[in-house]
Amino acid sequence: MWAFLTRTQGRGRLTLVDWLSYGYLAFGFLLIFIPVVWLGLNSVKTAFQIERQDISLIPGDYTRVARATVQGPDGKRIFFITDLPDWVLNWRDLSAADQAAQDVAGFLSAQTGDAALALRSHLGQTEPQALAVIAAQGLPDWLPRYRTMSASAKAEVNIEAALAGLSPANDRLLREFTGLYPGARLTSQILVSAPDPQTGEIRQWGVSNIDIKRAFTPARPVDAVNAKVTKLPTASLQADRNVQIAWENYIDPLSGSSYGVTVDFTRCLTNSVIVTIVGTAITLLINSMAAFALSKYKFRGQVMFLALILATLMVPPTITLVGVFKAIQATGISGSLWGIIIPGSATPAGVFMLRQYMLTLPDELIEAARMDSASEWKIFWKIVAPLALPAIAALGILSIVWRWNDLIVPLVAVATVKEAYTIQLCLLEFRGEHTSQEHYRLAMTMVSLIPTTLVFVFLQRYITTGIANSGMK
Incomplete structure (x- = not known):
C-alpha cells in the first residue's frame, strides 16, 4: 500500500500529473468514505440526539431536564422537574422488558403535587390506576369505555353523578382517564445555562434544541412556573454534554426488543439471505442456459428472440409492476419468499452479458465434445460454464447486490405478510404514522450495508474481469 501511494511519474519528485492523480484519488475516497462515516456515527447516537437533529459528529447526550404540562380546573401549568433518572426520561424508548424491570410504583409514591400527575401519565400508569379505582369503588361498567363512546351514548349517561x-x-384520576381533563404531558429538554436578558444573572433554562445556525433560541427558565418563552442568544448557551455510544440501537432490533417496532429484524435478515442466495442461484442457471443457446446454437428466429430480450431493457420496471403483481397473485405465491425470488429469475442484462462473453469461446471446443458423444447438458456444464466463470461470477455479484437492496418486488409480493419481510421492508417499519425510530433505522441500515460491502471488497476483481471480457460498457 505504501509503495502504491508513493509512486511518482517523475524521478523522485512529484509532477503535475502526480498531483492531479493523487488529488483525484483523494477526492474519490472522501466522496465515498465521508457519507459512510457520517452514517456510522449517527447510527450510535441516542434517540434524543437524533430527534433533536443534532448535526455534531460525536455521539453523545446532553444533561436534560423534564418539562411538564398539567391541565386542571385552574388552567394549564408548565413547570420543570429536575434530577430525574435516565430511565424516566427515556421511558418511551425502553423495551417492554426494560419497563417491567423498573420500580414504577415505588418511584411514583415518592412524588407529590403536579409532578406526580405528570409522571403518572408519562409512565403510563393512568389507565391501570383508574381501572383499579373503578373496580374498588364499584363504579358503572361504562366508565372504562367512556372515552371511546359516541356523543349520543355519552348523553345517555351521567358521568358527573x-x-x-x-x-x-x-x-382527578378518573377525569383524566375519561378525557374530561387533558392528560398531563412530560417532554425531555436540554438543560442549559445562560444570562437572563433582563438582569444578566446566570440562570438555568430548558430548550428543545440547540441550533448553532440560529441567532436566538427559545427557552423557559427552570426555576419558574408558567414562565413565558424567552429568546436567548444561541452563542450564550452553555450545555453539559457527555460522549455516549448508544449500542442499544443495534442490540434492541437484533434481539427483537426495540420499542414501537412490530417486526423481527433478525427474521428479516434471514429472509434477505434466503432470497439473495436462492434467487441468485436460479438467476445464474436460467441466464447462463439462455445465453448458451443464443450464442452457440443456430435456429430460426434467433435474432428476433435476442431483440425481444434486449427490448425489455428499455421498459422501466415501474411500468411492469401491475403485471408482476397480478402474476404473483394468480400463481399463488403472494405472501411467500417465492413471490420475491421468481419474478427476477431471468434478467435481460444478465442474458446479454453472458451471451457476449460466450461468443468469445471457441466453437471448436464444443464441436470436439460433440464428436466425443458428449450431451448438450454435459457440454454446457463441463466446458461452457467453467470457461464463462468470470462473467458468471460478475453476474452473480451484481445479482446479489440487486436482490439484497431490492424494495419494489418485496413491496408488491409480501407487503401484507410481515413474517416474509426482507431487510429493506423492515427498514420502513422504523418510521410509522405515530412513531419514528430513526436511531434504529440508521443502525440497521449500517447492518444492511455489511454484506454488499464485503461482496465488493473481496470479489470486485471478478466484476472487472467479467464485464471487461464480455464487451459491455
Missing part, C-alpha cells in the same frame, strides 16, 4: 363522592385525587 358517577364521579360524585370520590376523593379529589381519584376524581
Whole structure:
C-alpha cells in the first residue's frame, strides 16, 4: 500500500500529473468514505440526539431536564422537574422488558403535587390506576369505555353523578382517564445555562434544541412556573454534554426488543439471505442456459428472440409492476419468499452479458465434445460454464447486490405478510404514522450495508474481469 501511494511519474519528485492523480484519488475516497462515516456515527447516537437533529459528529447526550404540562380546573401549568433518572426520561424508548424491570410504583409514591400527575401519565400508569379505582369503588361498567363512546351514548349517561363522592385525587384520576381533563404531558429538554436578558444573572433554562445556525433560541427558565418563552442568544448557551455510544440501537432490533417496532429484524435478515442466495442461484442457471443457446446454437428466429430480450431493457420496471403483481397473485405465491425470488429469475442484462462473453469461446471446443458423444447438458456444464466463470461470477455479484437492496418486488409480493419481510421492508417499519425510530433505522441500515460491502471488497476483481471480457460498457 505504501509503495502504491508513493509512486511518482517523475524521478523522485512529484509532477503535475502526480498531483492531479493523487488529488483525484483523494477526492474519490472522501466522496465515498465521508457519507459512510457520517452514517456510522449517527447510527450510535441516542434517540434524543437524533430527534433533536443534532448535526455534531460525536455521539453523545446532553444533561436534560423534564418539562411538564398539567391541565386542571385552574388552567394549564408548565413547570420543570429536575434530577430525574435516565430511565424516566427515556421511558418511551425502553423495551417492554426494560419497563417491567423498573420500580414504577415505588418511584411514583415518592412524588407529590403536579409532578406526580405528570409522571403518572408519562409512565403510563393512568389507565391501570383508574381501572383499579373503578373496580374498588364499584363504579358503572361504562366508565372504562367512556372515552371511546359516541356523543349520543355519552348523553345517555351521567358521568358527573358517577364521579360524585370520590376523593379529589381519584376524581382527578378518573377525569383524566375519561378525557374530561387533558392528560398531563412530560417532554425531555436540554438543560442549559445562560444570562437572563433582563438582569444578566446566570440562570438555568430548558430548550428543545440547540441550533448553532440560529441567532436566538427559545427557552423557559427552570426555576419558574408558567414562565413565558424567552429568546436567548444561541452563542450564550452553555450545555453539559457527555460522549455516549448508544449500542442499544443495534442490540434492541437484533434481539427483537426495540420499542414501537412490530417486526423481527433478525427474521428479516434471514429472509434477505434466503432470497439473495436462492434467487441468485436460479438467476445464474436460467441466464447462463439462455445465453448458451443464443450464442452457440443456430435456429430460426434467433435474432428476433435476442431483440425481444434486449427490448425489455428499455421498459422501466415501474411500468411492469401491475403485471408482476397480478402474476404473483394468480400463481399463488403472494405472501411467500417465492413471490420475491421468481419474478427476477431471468434478467435481460444478465442474458446479454453472458451471451457476449460466450461468443468469445471457441466453437471448436464444443464441436470436439460433440464428436466425443458428449450431451448438450454435459457440454454446457463441463466446458461452457467453467470457461464463462468470470462473467458468471460478475453476474452473480451484481445479482446479489440487486436482490439484497431490492424494495419494489418485496413491496408488491409480501407487503401484507410481515413474517416474509426482507431487510429493506423492515427498514420502513422504523418510521410509522405515530412513531419514528430513526436511531434504529440508521443502525440497521449500517447492518444492511455489511454484506454488499464485503461482496465488493473481496470479489470486485471478478466484476472487472467479467464485464471487461464480455464487451459491455
